[in-house]
Amino acid sequence: MSTIKPIKIYKPKPYLLACEFSDGFSATIKLEHLRKECPCALCTTEQKKSSFSMDVPLLSTFKAGMNDLKNIKKVGNYAIAVEWGDGHNTGIYTWENLREIFKKHALEQQELEELEKKFG
Numbered sequence: 001m002s003t004i005k006p007i008k009i010y011k012p013k014p015y016l017l018a019c020e021f022s023d024g025f026s027a028t029i030k031l032e033h034l035r036k037e038c039p040c041a042l043c044t045t046e047q048k049k050s051s052f053s054m055d056v057p058l059l060s061t062f063k064a065g066m067n068d069l070k071n072i073k074k075v076g077n078y079a080i081a082v083e084w085g086d087g088h089n090t091g092i093y094t095w096e097n098l099r100e101i102f103k104k105h106a107l108e109q110q111e112l113e114e115l116e117k118k119f120g
Helices: 030-038 041-051 095-105 109-120
Strands: 006-010 016-021 027-031 069-075 077-082 093-094
Touching: 006 095, 016 030, 016 095, 027 030, 027 095, 030 095, 077 095, 093 095
Parallel strands: none
Antiparallel strands: 006 016, 016 027, 069 077, 077 093
């Protein structure tokens, strides 16, 4: 059984990330969604804490540069590691996890056009 994996990952805009997968699925998401879905232990703990409260997410999760993607590195043949503008770099996104994130947060063409009008 072959694993579905990304064949191309790129930033069409500074605030977007696009990915094409080996099975033909492709999508574009906001970088903020990739960051919010960071699978590292620290972020997962923060997500759990904020989900127990009806208030706004924890203030400790908002940092300058946190949604600025600085680098993506392949990890073996199963994942990528992402480095963010605030220095955070411990999240390792497996191919399966990455695919789920892109499927969950895929932007429709109309949304992409609206973002283009708003941010250029």
